[in-house]
Amino acid sequence: MTSSALPRLTRHALPALDAHVLSTSWCEPRIGIVHLGIGNFHRAHQALYTEEAMLAAGGEWGICGVTLQGDVSKRDALMAQQGLYSVVERGPAGEKVTLARALLEVLAMPHDHDALFGRLADPQVRIVSLTVTEKGYCRDPKTGEVALDDPLVAHDLANPHTPRSVPGILAAALRGRRASDNPFTVLSCDNLAHNGAALRRVVCSFARQLDPSLADWIADVVAFPSTMVDRIVPATTESERESAARVLGYCDAAPVPCEPFRQWVIEDRFPAGRPAWDAVGAQLVDDVTPFELAKLRMLNGTHSTLAYLSMLAGFDTIDAAIGNPDMRRLIHAMMSDEIAPTLSVPRSFDILSYRDALLARYANPALKHRCAQIAMDGSQKIPPRLLGTIAARIDAGQPFARLALAVAAWMRFLRGHADDGTRFEVKDPLAARLQTLAAAAHDEPDALVAALLEVREVFPAELAAQPRFRSALRDALQVLGNGARSAIAAYAA
Structure with a gap:
């Protein structure tokens, strides 16, 4: 039987799949993290660490994932599964399939603009994390500041209430949080040297084009810890879909392949709190x-x-x-x-x-x-x-x-x-x-x-x-x- 002939994987199937979850003592959390760039890497890395941290120490750290390229197919596939997906870990010792549950909502920009900014305005959201690759920062490599000639940046400066770029989205969301003096922490998880500092500079330089006082507030108040992330996570192929189907007995349209190894080193600066990532293997350090x-x-x-x-x-x-x-x-x-x-x-x-x-x-x-x-x-x-x-x-x-x-x-x-x-x-x-x-x-x-x-x-x-x-x-x-x-x-x- 092919995977497409099987019933679709959803959270309703979880009681029959106890062997493939990290723990059966799971209570659905509220959303506390918005993640920009909901690709395979995040779903095989930070999302799993976050689920394990909640299992170890509790906390309301459910994830709202956001696609930024207008890709509604990924949103629709994951939401049809109520955010549930499998992680197919492959190593010399064999294959292991684990169901990941921390992802509760997926949005697609620009289609879900109002829903996203509703989330970003929610004081329950205390971390906004990113895996958008180097090009997603819209960064001028010569100055480190926002690239004013980038088409997305130009759009956002002309239309600051309907931003499409990463610096535009973050600046607009932080402008809203400034009114209540309740900023979220911005956590870069991209392969970029000094990624937290680099992102801070981009966002502040973007904000300064619109409102210098907002830029000053972001620079003074908002935390941008740096991180180092490591796990080899290839693109999904039909092989992973068939592997998940064979093991689970359900059709998973969005499985993620990865290696067994993983590493996460995080600068420990989270004024609004964080999951207990250090309890499940992440290294919290002063300097990453x-x-x-x-x-x-x-x-x-x-x-x-x-x-x-x-x-x-x-x-x-x-x-x-x-x-x-x-x-x-x-x-x-x-x-x-x-x-x-x-x-x-x-x-x-x-x-x-x-x-x-x-x-x-x-x-x-x-x-x-x-x-x-x-x-x-x-x-x-x-x-x-x-x-x-x-x-x-x-x-x-x-x-x-x-x-x-x-x-x-x-x-x-x-x-x-x-x-x-x-x-x-x-x-x-x-x-x-x-x-x-x-x-x-x-x-x-x-x-x-x-x-x-x-x-x-x-x-x-x-x-x-x-x-x-x-x-x-x-x-x-x-x-x-x-x-x-x-x-x-x-x-x-």
Whole structure:
């Protein structure tokens, strides 16, 4: 029987599914968190931590999830299931299916504008969290402030009562809460350096365009704690739907695949309170920076390296890529010799054990994390994941050839085809401009480096002017011209 022939998963089915819930002692909470960007990552990570925290210590921390791209299909699928969905955890030991219950409501912007702002005005809502990716911040990479030329930002400044952007929504909601002097905490869970501080700057700069006194109040009163999040969560495929159906006996239209590993480090600044996340494995710290930087550079940096080299070389998934002996040696050496020395971590953090754990996670044969998914939005990801590490290596007078190979692979990826001619789509906010520049260079290394290093949204002027950086990129592109697989072998040595 196919999953579509089974009854639809809803909360009414829970009494028959005790074996697949975290605990049977569950009482439906009131909504205390609004989450912007209700994608797979949040549903496999923060939502599960939050349910476990309520089971451990109580609290009214039910979640209202919000899609921001006008995607009513996700809202409708989840609401047809009363917010219920399954998490399909896949690892070397097998598969585990868990039903997640903390998500109680899903809204879609701009269709549910009034409902969303009703929620955001409710004093019961004490945290607004986000997983919207780097591009969702509408942030000028040169200044760190809101990008005034962003179409969504321009719309919101002209129509402040019907905002569509993240900074516009947050500023409008906080304007409403200011009247009662009852702000919520804004919690970024995106892979962005100093994500809380970065979001605070964007929101304050947006608010200052409309009302300087509101910007001052936000800066003085509203907490924006930083976080570091980690769990590999691929896109949902039909395989997860069939797995959930087979185990549950119900059709789940919105299951989420993930690996067994998870980590959450949170700066402990929540004036209005928070769930007891620390009781269920999250680390509450004074400064998240060392953990954040280790994850951005070690995991995210090598993930992007794997993705761009794999798109050229023809590896579809991360486990297939890391299963190539040359690729594994390359990534091991990159982490050991080029990335780890740039990090200052607490003594309790064994960076080489972290490296080995990452390699084991990448090799998970059950996850099938697609390289094309990781390769999306490279213009947003390359700066925090790779360029900061390269700048640190240059400042220290140390080599960075493998890191340069990763950036060069992204440059070559912009052609839109693999070494064997297989075409793929370049999904990036700057795709049209970047691909035009790449095409005009005709695969000539000097021309490609000269053109792309002028893109200030990606490359800071100081780094772009570094002769060692330009030379390393040209060398890597020259080697990539003979094929990504031979380049991987050459740089793995």
